[in-house]
Every structure is written in structure tokens, then in C-alpha cells.
Amino acid sequence: xxxxxxxxxxxxxxxxxxxxxxxxxxxxxxxxxxxxxxxxxxxxxxxxxxxxxxxxxxxxxxxxxxxxxxxxxxxxxxxxxxxxxxxxxxxxxxxxxxxxxxxxxxxxxxxxxxxxxxxxxxxxxxxxxxxxxxxxxxxxxxxxxxxxxxxxxxxxxxxxxxxxxxxxxx
Ligand code: FEO
Numbered sequence: 001x002x003x004x005x006x007x008x009x010x011x012x013x014x015x016x017x018x019x020x021x022x023x024x025x026x027x028x029x030x031x032x033x034x035x036x037x038x039x040x041x042x043x044x045x046x047x048x049x050x051x052x053x054x055x056x057x058x059x060x061x062x063x064x065x066x067x068x069x070x071x072x073x074x075x076x077x078x079x080x081x082x083x084x085x086x087x088x089x090x091x092x093x094x095x096x097x098x099x100x101x102x103x104x105x106x107x108x109x110x111x112x113x114x115x116x117x118x119x120x121x122x123x124x125x126x127x128x129x130x131x132x133x134x135x136x137x138x139x140x141x142x143x144x145x146x147x148x149x150x151x152x153x154x155x156x157x158x159x160x161x162x163x164x165x166x167x168x169x170x
Contacts, residue, residue: 006116007066009107014057015071016100021050023076023093027086030079036151038159039083045163046090052167053123059167060119083151084141091134098127126166 002010028043058068080086101123108116137158144150 002061002064002066002116003111003113006107006111006113007061007064009104010057010061010066010116011069011071013100013104014054014061014068015073016097017050017054017057018073019076020093020097021047021054022073024050024090026076026078027080027090030086031083036083036155038155038157039086042158042161043086045161048163049166052165053126055167056119056122060116064115082141083154084138087134087138087141091131091138094127094130094134098131101127 024043024046028040028047031037031043032040061068077089080089101120105117105120105124108114108120137154140154144154
């Protein structure tokens with residue numbers, strides 16, 4: 001059984017993950033409507049992954065006998081001046097999510113809640129990947145600057161990203 005404090009903290013993370021999903025869907029729409037279908041595809045998959053993250057927390061709360069409560073999702077930004085700005089926002093957001101996951105882990109450790117610590121390990125690893133990927137795209141965009149062919153090539157590369165669910169086996 002989860003403590004009330006742990007359940008509330010995990011529940012808040014469902015909202016944070018859904019807000020992330022909303023943010024990336026907004027970026028996807030922005031890219032799709034400004035002629036960057038590959039960037040839009042990449043962000044759409046990011047949106048799907050964030051929904052999976054929310055579902056992992058939701059399913060976990062249920063599996064521990066708790067009741068998830070779905071709170072309102074705050075509005076997100078809708079336009080970015082450049083792909084670089086969008087990916088800088090992405091990295092900053094993922095760094096914030098990393099600290100939220102770390103705080104959840106710290107709480108689970110304080111409470112000697114070993115099951116929650118174990119569940120959170122997947123997210124700790126995922127956040128390393130999330131930050132590394134965003135940083136890699138920022139590095140590429142900084143190299144490309146305003147080079148049209150560079151942007152075209154990166155758009156094609158990001159267009160090849162394929163979604164795979166991380167909740168399929170649950
Ligand atoms: Fe759910 Fe991008 O962290």
C-alpha cells in the first residue's frame with residue numbers, strides 16, 4: 001500500500017507527464033504548420049511517449065491499491081521562433097522532469113518504499129536518454145545554423161523516427 005504522501009506525489013507526476021505530452025504535441029503542430037514534417041513527426045512520437053509515461057504512473061498507483069486522480073492540464077506555449085528554440089525548451093523541460101523524478105525517488109527512499117524505488121529506476125534511465133537525445137539535436141541545430149540543406153537533411157532524419165510503446169508488456 002502506498003502512503004498518502006507517496007500517492008499524491010506520484011499522482012502529480014501523472015499530470016506532469018500529460019503536460020509534457022501536451023507541450024510536445026503543441027511543438028508537433030507548430031512544426032507541421034511551418035513546413036517541417038520530420039520535426040513534427042519526432043515531436044508527435046515524443047507526445048506518444050509522454051502519454052506512456054503517464055500511463056506507467058497511473059497503472060502503478062492502481063497496482064499498489066491507490067486511486068489516480070486526473071487533474072486539469074495547464075495550457076502550453078504554441079509557437080517557437082526556430083527549431084533550436086523548441087529543442088532548447090525541450091531540454092530545459094526534460095531537466096526539470098529529471099529533478100521531479102529524483103525527488104520522487106528521494107521520497108520513496110525516505111519512506112523505505114522499495115517497490116516505488118524499483119519502478120522509478122526505469123524513469124531515471126529514461127531521463128538520461130531524454131536529455132542526451134535533446135542535447136544531440138541541439139548540437140546538430142547549432143552546427144546547421146540557418147543552412148537550408150542542413151535543416152532539410154535533419155528534417156528527413158527526424159522524420160524516420162518510429163514510435164514503439166514502452167507500456168506494451170504491461
Ligand atoms: Fe516523461 Fe520526457 O519525460
